[in-house]
Amino acid sequence: xxxxxxxxxxxxxxxxxxxxxxxxxxxxxxxxxxxxxxxxxxxxxxxxxxxxxxxxxxxxxxxxxxxxxxxxxxxxxxxxxxxxxxxxxxxxxxxxxxxxxxxxxxxxxxxxxxxxxxxxxxxxxxxxxxxxxxxxxxxxxxxxxxxxxxxxxxxxxxxxxxxxxxxxxxxxxxxxxxxxxxxxxxxxxxxxxxxxxxxxxxxxxxxxxxxxxxxxxxxxxxxxxxxxxxxxxxxxxxxxxxxxxxxxxxxxxxxxxxxxxxxxxxxxxxxxxxxxxxxxxxxxxxxxxxxxxxxxxxxxxxxxxxxxxxxxxx
Amino acid sequence: xxxxxxxxxxxxxxxxxxxxxxxxxxxxxxxxxxxxxxxxxxxxxxxxxxxxxxxxxxxxxxxxxxxxxxxxxxxxxxxxxxxxxxxxxxxxxxxxxxxxxxxxxxxxxxxxxxxxxxxxxxxxxxxxxxxxxxxxxxxxxxxxxxxxxxxxxxxxxxxxxxxxxxxxxxxxxxxxxxxxxxxxxxxxxxxxxxxxxxxxxxxxxxxxxxxxxxxxxxxxxxxxxxxxxxxxxxxxxxxxxxxxxxxxxxxxxxxxxxxxxxxxxxxxxxxxxxxxxxxxxxxxxxxxxxxxxxxxxxxxxxxxxxxxxxxxxxxxxxxxxxxxxxxxxxxxxxxxxxxxxxxxxxxxxxxxxxxxxxxxxxxxxxxxxxxxxxxxxxxxxxxxxxxxxxxxxxxxxxxxxxxxxxxxxxxxxxxxxxxxxxxxxxxxxxxxxxxxxxxxxxxxxxxxxxxxxxxxxxxxxxxxxxxxxxxxxxxxxxxxxxxxxxxxxxxxxxxxxxxxxxxxxxxxxxxxxxxxxxxxxxxxxxxxxxxxxxxxxxxxx
Numbered sequence: 001x002x003x004x005x006x007x008x009x010x011x012x013x014x015x016x017x018x019x020x021x022x023x024x025x026x027x028x029x030x031x032x033x034x035x036x037x038x039x040x041x042x043x044x045x046x047x048x049x050x051x052x053x054x055x056x057x058x059x060x061x062x063x064x065x066x067x068x069x070x071x072x073x074x075x076x077x078x079x080x081x082x083x084x085x086x087x088x089x090x091x092x093x094x095x096x097x098x099x100x101x102x103x104x105x106x107x108x109x110x111x112x113x114x115x116x117x118x119x120x121x122x123x124x125x126x127x128x129x130x131x132x133x134x135x136x137x138x139x140x141x142x143x144x145x146x147x148x149x150x151x152x153x154x155x156x157x158x159x160x161x162x163x164x165x166x167x168x169x170x171x172x173x174x175x176x177x178x179x180x181x182x183x184x185x186x187x188x189x190x191x192x193x194x195x196x197x198x199x200x201x202x203x204x205x206x207x208x209x210x211x212x213x214x215x216x217x218x219x220x221x222x223x224x225x226x227x228x229x230x231x232x233x234x235x236x237x238x239x240x241x242x243x244x245x246x247x248x249x250x251x252x253x254x255x256x257x258x259x260x261x262x263x264x265x266x267x268x269x270x271x272x273x274x275x276x277x278x279x280x281x282x283x284x285x286x287x288x289x290x291x292x293x294x295x296x297x298x299x300x301x302x303x304x305x306x307x308x309x310x311x312x313x314x
Numbered sequence: 315x316x317x318x319x320x321x322x323x324x325x326x327x328x329x330x331x332x333x334x335x336x337x338x339x340x341x342x343x344x345x346x347x348x349x350x351x352x353x354x355x356x357x358x359x360x361x362x363x364x365x366x367x368x369x370x371x372x373x374x375x376x377x378x379x380x381x382x383x384x385x386x387x388x389x390x391x392x393x394x395x396x397x398x399x400x401x402x403x404x405x406x407x408x409x410x411x412x413x414x415x416x417x418x419x420x421x422x423x424x425x426x427x428x429x430x431x432x433x434x435x436x437x438x439x440x441x442x443x444x445x446x447x448x449x450x451x452x453x454x455x456x457x458x459x460x461x462x463x464x465x466x467x468x469x470x471x472x473x474x475x476x477x478x479x480x481x482x483x484x485x486x487x488x489x490x491x492x493x494x495x496x497x498x499x500x501x502x503x504x505x506x507x508x509x510x511x512x513x514x515x516x517x518x519x520x521x522x523x524x525x526x527x528x529x530x531x532x533x534x535x536x537x538x539x540x541x542x543x544x545x546x547x548x549x550x551x552x553x554x555x556x557x558x559x560x561x562x563x564x565x566x567x568x569x570x571x572x573x574x575x576x577x578x579x580x581x582x583x584x585x586x587x588x589x590x591x592x593x594x595x596x597x598x599x600x601x602x603x604x605x606x607x608x609x610x611x612x613x614x615x616x617x618x619x620x621x622x623x624x625x626x627x628x629x630x631x632x633x634x635x636x637x638x639x640x641x642x643x644x645x646x647x648x649x650x651x652x653x654x655x656x657x658x659x660x661x662x663x664x665x666x667x668x669x670x671x672x673x674x675x676x677x678x679x680x681x682x683x684x685x686x687x688x689x690x691x692x693x694x695x696x697x698x699x700x701x702x703x704x705x706x707x708x709x710x711x712x713x714x715x716x717x718x719x720x721x722x723x724x725x726x727x728x729x730x731x732x733x734x735x736x737x738x739x740x741x742x743x744x745x746x747x748x749x750x751x752x753x754x755x756x757x758x759x760x761x762x763x764x765x766x767x768x769x770x771x772x773x774x775x776x777x778x779x780x781x782x783x784x785x786x787x788x789x790x791x792x793x794x795x796x797x798x799x800x801x802x803x804x805x806x807x808x809x810x811x812x813x814x815x816x817x818x819x820x821x822x823x824x825x826x827x828x829x830x831x832x833x834x835x836x837x838x839x840x841x842x843x844x845x846x847x848x849x850x851x852x853x854x855x
Contacts, residue, residue, distance in 0.1 A: 032733040040736050044375060044453045048769065053449055085376045086369075087508075097527065152557055160565045167562040168553055169528060257553045259527035266554070267365070271376070272733060 008296060012289050019285040020075065024068050027274055034058055037272030038084050058084060058274075071278065080279030085271050090279040094261050100170065101260030104252065105245045107180035108187065109238070115184070116191035117231070123192065124199025124230070125222055135192045142189025147248065151182045151255035168257035179256040183249060187241060191234055198230035205229075232299065239295025243288035357853055358531075358547035359834065361570040362559045366552050367530045370513035370521055372493040373444055373506045380489045380844035382550065385532055386427075386515035387493035390418055390437075391486045393755035393842040395597075397652030399483050403432065403494065403516065404471075413478025413796040414461075420469040424539045426496035427520045434471040438463050440494045441473070443506045450507065451491050455763060455793070456482040478794045480801060481759040484652070488755055489844040518543050518849060527552055544852040560585065563829065570837070572828040572847055574599065578705075579637045585829050592830045595639065596839035598648035598823030600753040602640065602706075604698075604714075605771065606817045608778035610745050612694055617676040619816030623662045625669035626717040632822045635709045639827065643820035646813050651757050653805035659813045669721055680722045687722035695724040698746040699738060702729030707748045710821065739771035747771065750824060753843035762789045762808055775817045785811055 035054035039046035046054075055061055059070070074081060080090035123135035145153075158178060159167045165178050202208065203226055211221045250262035257263075261280065268276035368378035372387040390404035401407075404418040424432035441463045444451055451457045459482075462474040475482065486492055496514030500506065513521050518540065519532040532548045551568065553559045560581045562568050571577055577585075586593045606613045606622075613619060632642045644662075649655045678687040678694045687694040698714065700707040711727040718725050730738065739747050749771075751761045765772040766789040776782055785808055792804040812818055826839055828847070833854045840847050 031737070032731065033737065036737055037733045038376065040733055047452055050449060050452055152561070155558065155561045160561055163565070167565055167567055168558055169551065254555050255558055257528075257551070257555070257558060259525075259552075263527065263554060267377075 004300075005297065008293055012293065015289060016282075016285060017072075020072060020282060021068070023278055023281045023285075024071060027277060028064060030272075032272050034060065034084060034272045034274050075282060080282070081275035083268075083276050084273045085268070085276075090275045093264065093276070094279055094283065097259060097261035097264050100258060101246060101249055101253070101262060103176065104179055104183060104249050104258055104260060105242070107176050108183035108245060109242070111180050111184040112187035112191060113238075116188045116195060117234075119188075120192040120195025120234075121199055121227060121230075124196040125203070127200065132196070135196060139189040139193050142185040142187075145185070147182055147186065147251045148255050150185055151179070151252060154178045154182055155255075170259060179252050179258050182255070183245065183252045186248075187245070190241075191237060194234055194237055195230060198233055199226055202226045202230045235298060236295055239291050239298075242291035243284060246284065246287050357545055358549055359545050359569045359848070359851065359853060360549040360551060360567065361572060362551045362553040362562060362568050362576075363573075364552075364554050364556075364559075364576065366527050367524070367550060369509065371506060371510045372495050372515065373440075373447075373491040375490065378490070381846040382530070382532075383493065384489045384517070384842075384845045385519040385548070385848065386513050386517045386521065387489075387495065388515065388517050389487050389489075389493055391483055393484070393487040393845075395841045396650060397754065399487060402487075407483065409483075409796070411796075413480065413794065414475045416473040416475070416482060417466065418471045418473070420471060421539065422469055424516050425537050426498075426514050426516055427535050427537065428496055428498050428514050429537065430496055430498065430514075432494065432496075432516050433468050434465040435468075436494060436497060437471045438465050439497070439500065439504070441492075443495075443500070443504055444491050446505055447507045454485055454488065454491070455479060455759065456485050457491075478796060480793060480796060484755050484759065487842060489842070519548065522547070541849075543849055545848065548848055556581070563591075566831065569834055569853070570828065570830045570851075572826070572830075574824065574826050576827070577829070579639050582639065582827050582829065583637050590832065592828075592832060592834060592837070594828045594830075594837055594839065596826040596828075597650050598641065598643075599826055599843050600750045600757075600824045601643050601646055601648055602710075602821045602824055603646055603749045603751070604819040604821055605739075605744075605747045605749050605775050606819070607742065607745055607747075607771075607775050608817050609742065609774050610696075612678075612696055613745065613817075614778040615676045616815055617672045618678065618694075619819075620662075621669040621672035621676070621721065622718065622723065623816055623819050624665045624672065625721045625723075626714055627664045628662075628821060629664070631710060631713050631717075635706055635713065636822065640706075640822035640824055643823045645809070646818045646820045647751055647758050647761060647809060648753075648823050651754060653802055654758055654809065656802065656806045657809045657813065658806060659810050666720070673721060673723075678722070685719070685722065686724045693724060694722065695726065696745045697726045697728055698748075699728050699730055699735055699744050700748055701732050701735050703732060710748070740769055742771060742774040744771070755842055758805060758809070759793065762792065762805070765789065765812065772818075776812065776815070779811070779815050779817070781811060 033051070035051045035058060036046065038054055039050065059067060071081070078091055080094070082088065083090050083093055086093060119131070119135050119138070123132040126132055155167050155178065158164045165174050169175055208221055208226060211225060212218075249258075249260055250266060252258065253260045253262040254266060265276065265280045268280065363379065363381070365379060366377065367382040368376070370382065370386055371378060372383055388403050390402060391407070392400050392402040394400050403421055403424060405421045407416055407418045409416055418437075420432070420434055420437060426432060441460070444457065445460060445463070448457055456475065456479050459475045459477055459479050460473065461476045464472040464474070466472050473482070494516060495506065495510060499510040499512050499514040501509060501511055516539070518535055518538045520535045521530060522533040523531040529552060530550045532550070534543055534546050536542070551562070553562060556577050559568070559571055560577050563571050563585070582593070585591055606619055608614050608619070629642045632638070632640050645654070645657050645659070647654045649657070673687060673694075677689045679689070680687045698711050700711045702708065708729060715725040715727050735747065738744050739749070751757050764770045765776065766786050767773065776785065779785065788804050788808050792801055792808065795801050795804065813820070828837055828839070830837055834851065835854055836850045836852050837847065838850055
């Protein structure tokens with residue numbers, strides 16, 4: 001098991017390197033000159049000398065490969081450079097906004113789990129019942145309505161019309177509810193259906209039949225055995241979605257004026273603030289890689305057969 | 315229960331507890347912070363802005379917001395309605411006969427918000443800090459022309475230029491970088507480009523509380539030398555999304571929504587139609603223009619350019635696209651700017667027949683059975699570039715495409731990002747482009763200056779004007795002349811000629827909007843496009 005974990009950690013390094021290369025390449029493929037973008041964001045008509053000086057300041061006159069290697073060395077030291085716009089270290093800017101994004105992400109993850117686990121489970125064991133139809137309806141909405149639109153609808157009904165929650169900002173737990181629910185909605189749709197299918201499939205498995213013939217009560221079979229196995233794909237989904245959640249928070253943060261780093265990233269894109277874009281994309285890549293690793297490890301603890309199967313194939 | 319099962323349950327429980335505790339910890343710590351910070355006041359106006367106010371440094375640009383800088387810092391001269399330049403921190407000024415020396419008498423009753431004196435020394439210190447980074451501020455015409463700054467006595471300051479430049483006084487009214495920071499705000503080395511110690515200004519407001527990306531509260535500067543604002547506090551909430559701003563306003567969380575393009579036209583119309591709120595639309599702040607590159611063969615003929623101007627219903631387009639929030643423009647600069655009201659040019663009224671006739675005359679004939687005009691076998695095809703993020707530009711481009719198709723002109727419309735639009739314009743890689751001038755207090759001199767500047771698109775746009783050289787000479791002359799009448803005549807000649815030859819087509823006058831709750835009164839738009847609107851505003855108890 002130790003070797004497996006080590007191997008998984010080592011494979012992260014080349015993947016991360018590829019991510020840095022892709023990010024760097026894509027940003028440099030963009031036809032927009034960051035120096036030009038810097039001045040147009042400040043509504044200044046830049047002269048050629050001003051542009052030249054800014055390019056020099058940003059280190060853009062160096063060959064691409066040197067720019068890349070320099071950036072890579074700095075990233076290893078958690079130095080993502082200085083924002084072109086605010087003149088402050090990117091890591092400082094991102095980390096100061098990180099708490100708000102993590103709070104939102106965890107809030108929505110919690111809501112997604114609290115809603116989808118019982119709903120998906122009940123929909124699975126009571127197929128074609130009222131609750132199953134309800135879960136289907138909820139999943140349909142969650143999968144088809146874009147987050148920003150859902151956000152506006154929530155604000156309109158729950159804030160403006162019913163005055164139950166604030167429209168925007170942070171401060172109390174009430175501020176967290178609407179953005180978290182908005183962000184959680186697509187996840188609820190996904191997990192509910194995933195769990196329902198998984199419960200249905202597992203109910204047909206031979207171990208269930210065997211348990212029944214042994215005279216074990218249905219509640220125990222479903223609650224203790226089926227649910228435990230059925231929840232496994234959902235955990236994989238959670239891991240995959242943690243990264244999605246962090247990055248998906250961008251839209252929700254903008255709609256609810258949530259001061260997280262997603263919003264900061266949007267502004268960086270408009271301003272062509274290359275160090276920030278680079279820092280954000282790499283951070284997102286890191287989150288994806290690490291959350292997948294954690295999920296794999298949790299899976300291994302819950303269901304060691306996955307790990308054993310992997311080893312047999314080697 | 316086996317140990318393995320216990321371990322798994324323990325692991326799951328731990329993960330859940332961790333998630334709960336981090337979430338709750340975040341909420342509780344923030345609520346504590348928030349409870350001491352937002353001390354609501356009944357005499358406070360809350361309004362929303364799309365971005366954080368940024369660093370309150372009077373000498374830097376991005377990401378600082380102009381309106382917020384103008385709340386704290388003041389200019390020597392202020393720009394008023396109709397382009398009038400009024401004394402502000404300078405009580406009066408005198409320009410030498412050769413137009414190179416400007417002597418300012420500094421107002422003596424002014425104190426910074428920390429109680430220190432405003433005098434000629436601090437004026438010089440600020441100018442010197444700005445000149446340390448003169449390259450950065452080179453876009454403002456008079457900065458590179460400054461030769462010397464001198465303190466004559468405690469309340470007299472002298473600015474010496476290398477050559478005469480009449481818009482100096484007008485440029486002193488801009489929001490940045492020529493506004494004044496108190497001594498306590500300067501860093502040790504005096505270089506404010508790297509940041510300021512604290513935002514100490516002479517303005518009517520001081521920054522009271524601030525949370526990055528969330529809000530800023532400005533309170534009244536009780537030691538203000540001028541008339542005190544009637545409102546005690548201004549709270550600026552950062553709400554990046556326009557629709558959320560509208561919803562927050564409808565809920566009553568905001569007292570005021572103000573600015574250019576801060577909410578959609580539909581939202582403005584909808585809020586106005588309820589009758590529950592006050593609404594205002596400003597005087598024109600700029601002209602939306604269509605710039606044609608006369609370097610391109612199809613557009614080099616003045617008759618083609620004029621035909622295109624005659625060939626679209628400007629009034630209907632402005633009403634349809636902007637719901638009447640913008641006004642049909644007859645002139646390339648709004649006529650409420652200095653020196654712009656005497657322009658002598660034929661105003662163009664929609665006339666399809668005349669447009670077709672002009673195109674025929676120019677040799678672009680519609681062959682039978684075809685929908686696009688041709689000349690020497692080449693179709694009349696033009697590309698119009700627009701900013702894809704600006705819905706008004708996009709819709710106007712589509713309207714023009716449809717209107718000109720009726721004339722037999724094939725208009726290809728291309729949506730690009732703002733930065734690409736600027737780059738392509740500067741590199742002359744365009745047939746047609748949208749542009750809007752800078753407004754007060756920058757124009758008309760900044761506009762004519764960029765027309766004359768190499769590598770800004772306009773110089774190429776007018777390249778086939780027969781009197782191009784004459785226009786360029788007039789532009790150079792107008793900046794140097796110290797004779798008011800001569801200056802007026804030159805501006806009239808420049809603007810008339812630029813417009814008459816049709817490379818710059820005025821479309822509409824851009825305006826600012828404001829929507830406010832019924833308890834807000836005396837709202838007026840500042841004459842300076844970048845200034846804040848809070849000076850005269852009041853809240854009815």
